[in-house]
Amino acid sequence: MAKKDGGDVGPALAGFAAGIAAEFVMRKALNFAWTRVTGEEPPTDLESPDVSLGRALSWAVMAGVGVEVARVLAVRAARAKLVGAGPKELEL
Template sequence: MAKKDGGDIVPALIGVASGLAAQFVMRKALNFTWARVTGEEPPTDVDSPDISLGRALSWAVMAGVGTEVARVLAVRAARAKLVGAGPEELDI
């Protein structure tokens, strides 16, 4: 099966699926870690005036960076495994 731009759709679909799975797992891990470290549940509505700015920004940065790093690594690993690329594909 081929994509419109001539590439194969299977690696793209596997990349999307692995990225979504990594984001889900990382979000669960971040929620758990936040609760263990702070003793409180993570903020669910960071736009609420009841949440301090520092707490809202801390959660936003941690959640944003954490989930995006997990997604990037999962997509690269899945594509490297699928196309048979070596470990240099995952080099940072």
């Protein structure tokens, strides 16, 4: 099956699935790490006035960067594996 741009659907679907899985795993890991370090659950409502600005921003930055990095690496690795790309595909 081919995509509109002529590419194969397999790597795109594998990348999508890998991204979802990586996001789920990273969120669990970040929740665990936050709880271990702070002794409290991570904030769930970042807009709430009950959550300090520093705590809300700390969680937002940590979660945003952590999840996105995990997703990008997982998608690139999945696509490289399916397409057969070499190590340069995963290089920084």
